[in-house]
Amino acid sequence: MSEPGSPVVARRGGSRAVAAFVGNPLSVLGLVIVVVIVLLAVFADFVTPFPDHVGPIGDFAAMSAAPASPYVLGTDAMGRDLFTRIIYGYRLSLIMAVVVLAIATPVGVIVGLVAGYKGGWTDYILMRITDVFLAVPPLVLAMAIMGFLEPTLMNGMLAITAMWWPWYARLVYNVTRAEAQEGYVLAAETVGASTLHILFREILPNCWPSILTKMTLDVGFVILMASSLSFLGLGVQPPTPDLGSMVAEGAKYMPDGWWLSLWPALAILLVVLGFNLVGDGLREAFEAEN
Amino acid sequence: MNWTSIGKRLGAALVVMIGISMLIFAIARVMPGDPARIALGPNASAEQVAALRAERHLDAPLPVQYFEFLKALSRGDLGKSLYTNRPVTTDIAQFLPATLELCIVSAIVMVLLGLPIGILSAHFRGRMPDHLGRLVALIAVCTPAFVWGVILQLFFGYFWPIFPIEGQLMQSTPVPPHVTGFLLVDTLVAGNGAAFLDALYHLVLPATALAMSGLGQCARLTRSNMIEVYDKPYVEMERAYGFRPFRIATRYAFRPAFIPTLTILGLEFAAMLGNAFLVEKVFGWPGLSRYGVEVIIRKDLDAIVGTVLIIAAAFLIMNILVDILVGVVNPRIRLAAGRG
């Protein structure tokens, strides 16, 4: 939809944005980290040296082996290759992050759009509900939800999703409130465009840059949150390889088995850092574009 | 900030608090399965389950249940924990102080380290100290609290053992008589300086681990807000009138930038209350964490609801304090309130 005179969608192409992104070595570093991790996770079955160590059984001849070939990062108490399990942990984390965001984002976006555009009581009630969710420390809310559910992958994702959507509602709400007063929205109203059209075709496109930036950052932060839950034993259960539970499990063997916790811990740091660098780079790129 | 506006803030907090109680209540009662059955486990007899249902009004309609819950709450009764077999308030009173103490010390660490890093970054914008400060802040933000806990414990507790790895006090240090539950306070009340230092010594690693993510956020916010302030005409005036650059950074550009930062620090404290669960697990800290995780695993209904409500209340109180502080720091608000 591009009626003449309606400055709606951000210009396509965005060569300046690309230049800004590529021009920042940190953003490029982040992109490299993200791409490598995603590729490793997707092709985990082919790139990991011991794919069968995903299960409960490893190499009994090399239990708690310090990092050395062929177990470059060492093995855990069951003799399972840490490198393999970290890659599979990445796979699980990424799946969780994608699922959580795929649900939380649309929910939050719709709540934010409707509350911001409709105003009045709709606005008041929806945003007070959002406030309630934002007033509980995120991890505590997710823990409480897990308290009434079985600790499974699905329920973990559900708990994180429940505490994630309000942030998108808040973000989109603020943009919508500002945009609803803009000339092009008023113009669309005057020519009798439907509410749906105004929300999704006129206002939403203006929210995309902030939503995309936030989603990129949030892939990292969902992984952080999920690993925190499983570190507490409230997430994915063994033997499924999960970065948070690997750190918790390894902490029992400190300091002699230092590698058991340290590598999964650094693995979490690396993936969150990667998505953060890309997210920051995206933000700067969108700013450069405008 | 005057009493009317504080009253208004308290009112708003009360509304949110009621919302939170409804939310957590709804989560507790609407989830699939019979809460009494879940709480008692598969081996309990049907009579036991029925008795518990009756005791907790579980057969009444939800609004009635909620009303009963509020009625009890207004008496300061959060119900009974099936895990400890004690009133939930007693449990929380026992475990909360250690958690709050850890969080407060962490908040102090966050501000004492986060602000200077942010100020230095802004002052040396685009130069080496800035790049370094931003990198430190970014890594601090990107790393979960338990990862910091494990790393700090490994490096400063085991490899280079200069700090204790567990607990609040050494075995040899006598535990001071319980007055407030805050060890730092109780040791001082008992007049035991050595025990105070020991408690502080034990706090170093856990408080640092817990402070890290807020510290990074604090540094990033301070930096970006100060860079915005550096573009204001009054900073140009201060430079044009020969104010020392260091004085501008630490005083004249810092204060206007600190006001928006302060508001966000309230949120960081909220995150800390949550992350304390992680850090407490790493350092065997006798706070709310072990209790919280234990009651969650045991599906201990009242205890879960109580724990969440207390943490939410702590967070809301903290936010009101931050608002009052913003009023004190920002002369516009302070003077407007003074007149009104």
Add this chain to the structure above:
Amino acid sequence: MMLAPTAEPVLTIRDLRLAFGSRRNATPVLHGISLHVRTGEKVALVGESGSGKSVTARLAMGLLQESPRTHATGSIRFDGIEAISGGREIARRRGNRVAMIFQDPTSALNPTFRIRGQFRDVLRSGDRGIRDDEADRRAEAALAEVSIPDPKRALDSYAFQLSGGMNQRVMIAMALANRPALLMADEPGTALDVTVQAQTLGLMHELTERRGTAVLLISHNLGVVREFADRVYVIYRGRMVEHGTTAQLFHDPRHPYTRALLAAIPKISGGGLPDLPERSPDFDQPMVVHEGCGEPAERRP
């Protein structure tokens, strides 16, 4: 008018060129401008927004050179030092030997500090070891001099509690507190209403005249310039186009740009940009220097 042709001017700018941006991809802003201000003289620099007049004043004070995106060449001699690359010497003279008055006095004062604290720091750049009570005494005297009725109360106020005109007076008092040799006035009071603007300009004129402070007035308001300045430089897109005494320039404008500028003066002089064509090839004609206005080249035998 106090022309002293024999003494070295307090500020001499020669062939100043400036570009903003990265080293490879810098946008030129100033294309070699020259000007000078003698002791006690009132000189105006006139041009439209973006012509480079404010930037010139800020460069002369060494305020822009710190940024790696600023590339300045040429010469800026002020008070016996060379300030083209900024640095310590010029920094030491800021607020002390040279001061500046800004367009919007209210936003040029820090909203989170009382006037008192800011005034103390201004006085400190003139006298590093000044005690607080001595500073307050001098601040009160300075505020009384700019006709502020209750100096103590003004010192205890925040800028947002005072009127724009009051803040402008505070600004003037701060600027002159350390008896600078040169005062930069960057569109002073354009943000204020016209009567207040006129009052404060009058005040500034009177005080600088009494102390023999040189002024470089930056303005696009020709009415103000005509009242205030002894000499006028006209700048257009980073180039000087005309230089003469105020009388010469207003009675006999020779450069097409100056003529267009003068033709666009509204009948009642107020703020706002004159209405004149954006660009014209005529405006790029070479600079016109009026005889006897003191352009250094003329003094060569």
